[in-house]
Amino acid sequence: MRFFRDTVGRKIVIAVTGQIMAGFVILHLIGNPLNPYPVKLPDIGFLKQLSRVILLLSFIFHALFGVQVAVENRAAKPQTYVVKKRLRTNFAAENMRWSGVLTAAFIIYHLLWFSLPKAGSGYAVTAVYSGGLTALFLHLYHGIASFFQTIGCNSERTIPVVERAGKGTAVILFAGYIFIVLLSFIQETLR
Amino acid sequence: MNLNLFVWRQKRTDEKGAMERYEAKDISPEMSFLEMLDMVNEGLIKKGMEPIAFDHDCREGICGMCSQVINGIPHGPKEKTTTCQLHMRNFRDGDTIYIEPFRAKAFPVIKDLIIDRSALDRIIQAGGYISAHTGGVPDANAVLIPKEDAETAMDAAECIGCGACVAACPNGSAMLFTAAKVSHLAVLPQGKIEAARRVCVMTEEMLNEGFGNCGNHYECRAACPKGIEVKFIAKLNREYIKAQIGMK
Numbered sequence: 001m002r003f004f005r006d007t008v009g010r011k012i013v014i015a016v017t018g019q020i021m022a023g024f025v026i027l028h029l030i031g032n033p034l035n036p037y038p039v040k041l042p043d044i045g046f047l048k049q050l051s052r053v054i055l056l057l058s059f060i061f062h063a064l065f066g067v068q069v070a071v072e073n074r075a076a077k078p079q080t081y082v083v084k085k086r087l088r089t090n091f092a093a094e095n096m097r098w099s100g101v102l103t104a105a106f107i108i109y110h111l112l113w114f115s116l117p118k119a120g121s122g123y124a125v126t127a128v129y130s131g132g133l134t135a136l137f138l139h140l141y142h143g144i145a146s147f148f149q150t151i152g153c154n155s156e157r158t159i160p161v162v163e164r165a166g167k168g169t170a171v172i173l174f175a176g177y178i179f180i181v182l183l184s185f186i187q188e189t190l191r
Numbered sequence: 192m193n194l195n196l197f198v199w200r201q202k203r204t205d206e207k208g209a210m211e212r213y214e215a216k217d218i219s220p221e222m223s224f225l226e227m228l229d230m231v232n233e234g235l236i237k238k239g240m241e242p243i244a245f246d247h248d249c250r251e252g253i254c255g256m257c258s259q260v261i262n263g264i265p266h267g268p269k270e271k272t273t274t275c276q277l278h279m280r281n282f283r284d285g286d287t288i289y290i291e292p293f294r295a296k297a298f299p300v301i302k303d304l305i306i307d308r309s310a311l312d313r314i315i316q317a318g319g320y321i322s323a324h325t326g327g328v329p330d331a332n333a334v335l336i337p338k339e340d341a342e343t344a345m346d347a348a349e350c351i352g353c354g355a356c357v358a359a360c361p362n363g364s365a366m367l368f369t370a371a372k373v374s375h376l377a378v379l380p381q382g383k384i385e386a387a388r389r390v391c392v393m394t395e396e397m398l399n400e401g402f403g404n405c406g407n408h409y410e411c412r413a414a415c416p417k418g419i420e421v422k423f424i425a426k427l428n429r430e431y432i433k434a435q436i437g438m439k
Binding site (some may be wrong): 001003006007008009010011012045066069072073074075077078079080081082083084085086087088089093094096133140145146148150152154155156160 | 294296297398428
């Protein structure tokens, strides 16, 4: 299908799948059992299975097209400048490919850690979780707002608002998750 | 004022280039950046050396020929200004200035600071036109266009096709250029007829020419000498979605 080869088509796939996963990241924090103030999310078996399938498909498509686009983008700029000033972009936007790879690795680690019998905890796990959450934070810092631009839901008036809201959401999510990680670490160390 | 220049020198497309140092002496702050280079070149010619090759035409900021990445910014440090309209008063005596060609796979260096930008022309050829026979100059108000739409079309049409967006983009994408051309025509009644096909073939040609994909860095907007807004990229994305779901 043309759509999956087009520059905008693939960007839309990346944006939509990314935002689905970002939506999960929000729900996962709100309903997290380790969250000291958890919100009980509706527990419907069918919906749970369906969301798992959607998330898995999102993860696969997001990663596949993300890698493909990153490879093309690198090829489109074979020679860099001797002197280059950064005008409007930021560290997070420039390193989406790396924060993406690290986040993917972190998600796999996180799933394994919870499905396998606990192998080790304490300092090492806290360090891995902090690192993984930092990668996720950087990815969302650019990604959440980017979604609205890519699906064309942006105007001169909304662009700065969307950008600030996206970055703000990423900061809040990071603060929430790192709080849980540090809390668990402290509780475990004191025990 | 006296300046210390580092300029990219490259004999041919297939030859390796390098930065070379030159001194620009007795430069008047009233000179444009290109006039400063003219002075340097006169000195080089007198010494029997090869002058620095650079692109220029109108020298009044509308043709889109002058390029050059000056101290890491396409068209230099002054916002919304082409290289030809950049005056030396924006620099200080004794400054070191790095001058490089626009860099992208789709913009091969022809010589020194001159690049081949015909890839942008081919994006236009793919669909950046209307095929309706419009005849001569139409009567005023024969086709009514709301003031707001006319303004939006004019804002997009301000693009001079210089390629600074591509030069600034970390992905070497020509999205801002393509978006300006797509939007310019898509808001006008004459351009709406082919809007769906246009957005598809122009973005396809963009990729075929070796430009990258837009990553929403907005470096293009910051470097654009005409201040083309990234809202036009959102508009292009909307036009693309409309084309995909069969809306006109």
